[in-house]
Amino acid sequence: MGIEIEDKFDVPAEYAIPDLSGLADVVGPKTYQLVALYYDTPDLRLAARGVTLRRRRGGADPGWHLKLPKAKGARQEITHPLTRSTKAVPSALAELVRAYTRGADLQPVAELDTRRTVTILLDGETRLAEIADDRVKGTVLKEEPEVVRWREVEAELLEGGTRTLLAKVGKRLRKAGASPSEATSKLARLLRPAPPARAAVKEGTAGEVVVNYLASQVAALLAQDPRVRRAEDDAVHQARVAARRLRSALKAFKTVVVDTEQVQEELRWLGTVLGEARDLEVTRARFARLLDGLPPELVTGPIQRRLGSDLHKREQEAYDRIKDALSGDRYYTLLNALDELVASPNLGKGAAKPAQEQLSAIAAAGWGRVTKTYDTAQAIGDPERREIAMHDVRKAAKRARYTAEALEPTLGPNMAKLAKLSAGIQEVLGTYQDGVVAQETLAKAAESARQAGEDTFTYGVLIGIERSVAEQAHADFPRVWAETVKAVRKVL
Structure with a gap:
């Protein structure tokens, strides 16, 4: 797997790569012949979302390449060794695009035959950047194949390069007559896939803002899907956040987009599926930090195993359940419903109103829900029930935050x-709630350790730390609440 940071340029047939000396040591040019066969569904679902899947021969990196949509200026590329078959996509890569294919078959849709001339920028033995001058013959594979020819230049950072260097290379290429390419990839340039459908909503209305936001969060959820399947760092968290933001938006903007209760329920289900592994991941990291902070003489018994490897085993089992859920019809039905929601939402009366007027009122209502929930909780006499009700204040605050963002x-x-x-x-x-839950988790682990005849001293130490953190948060809350209420009056 790699992260690809590159700039693409369109150039005329007679273009000459400018002198790049002075930026770094220059090696090359060297020419390769690359032949890549691209795979997609018959209706180009991958290309529509900026995903490319190819089998390439020739050059320095033959094999299967899966490129995922660009995020923060970089594209993630996942590679697989070259296989004999040109008909079957390796199952490991097919699995990673299931959120896009949703059961549709993958088949060859295009071939790119590229004569690539490469120049490398070096600093000693360290490779900084690669400039690829590509003369491309693209063939759309259909009953009557369509052939297109063009030339383009790519400047890509390598392991030792910086974005500053990439910018300097781009400046020289543009000065010599190159222009930034509007195509995200060669395949997109050849196939010209239609982007995901989005409702045509009047500009400047609340409906336009809400539909655009929903589309961005659907894209965010899809972008995390392959990363979740690979159990990459923070992927489950980001996927759950996208699901929560979508659900929160549908609740907050219910006067703009209506009749979304079923989608909300399915998003809640997805968040629950993702939440188990995420909560275990956070809990394990939390206890590891606490144990690392203790003097060695306070750490007794096999507590690292119980709070480390045992939790990690449960976390991996939760990941297996996530993968099962992400491969099921219920998940694909939800993704289809989200696409439909963006393409053809059921708009309410609020959708046609000016964005500033309608959405300002919704933001104010979101904060009003926080204060109302707080007042309700504080009116409860029983301390235990009041603490439970304060959890609803936390959820209302999260919803108000997502709405404001x-x-x-x-x-x-x-x-x-x-x-x-x-x-x-x-x-x-x-912080308070997490401390309470952590104490309960530690108490259960301590009981299991006691029954196994293990020393439970360190569990008591950790419970004391967690209790102190929770009590401090509980004591801080009245001040934080008062300061926040006063500050919000100046904002709304």
Whole structure:
């Protein structure tokens, strides 16, 4: 697997690569012949989402290559050794695009025959960047094949390069007559796939803002799917956040997009599926930090195993359940419903109203829900029931935060402030709740250790630490609440 950071340029047939000396040592040019067969569903579901899957012969890296959509200026590329068959995609790669294919067959859709001339920039033995001058013959594989020819230049960072160097290379290429390419890939240039359908909503309305936001979160969820299947760091968390943001948006903007209760319920299910592994991951890391911070003489018995490897085993079992869920019809039905929601939403009366007017009211209502939930909780006399009700305040604050973040591009800096203030309430209540849950988890682990005849001293130490953290958060909350309420009045 690699992260690809590159810039693409369109160039005329007579273009000459400029002199790159002075930027670094220059090696080359060297020419290769590359032949790549691209795979997709018959209706080009991968290409529509910026995903490319190919089998390539020739050059320095023959094999199967899966390129996922660009995020933060970089594309993730996953490789697989070359196989004999040109008909069957390796199962490991086919698995990673299931969120896009959703059961449809993968088949060859195009072939690119590229004469690539490569120049390498070096610093001593360290490779900094690669400039590839490509003369391309593209063939669309259909009943009557369509052939297109063009030339383009790619400047890609290698292991020792910097974005500053890439910018300098790009400047020289443009000065020599290159222009930034609008195509995200050679395949997109050849196939010209239609982007995912999106509802045509009147510009400047609340409906436009909400539909665009929903589309961005659906894309975020899909982008995390392959990473979740590979159990990459933070992937489950990011996928769950995307699901939560979608569900929160559908609740908050229910006057704009209506009749979404079933989709909300399915998003709740997905969040629950993802949550088990994520919660175990966080808990294991939390206890590891606590144990690392203790003097060695306070760590007794096989506590690292119980709070480390045992939790990790449970975490891996939870990942297996995630993979099963992500390969099932219920998940694909949800993804189809989300696509339909973006392409053809059932718009309510609020959708046609000016964005500023309608969405400002929704943001204010979101914070109003937080204060109402707080007042309800504080009116409960029984301390135990009141603490349970305060968990609803945390959820309301999270929803207000997500709503404000969604509206910041439209409503401006005040939404960023509201999001930050809501997050502060969410954080202090979360610190308290996490401390309580951690104490319960430690107590159960300590009981298992006691029954096994193990020393339980360190469990008591950790429970004491967690109790102190929770009590401090509980004591801090009245002050944080008062300060937040006062600050929000200035924002809304």
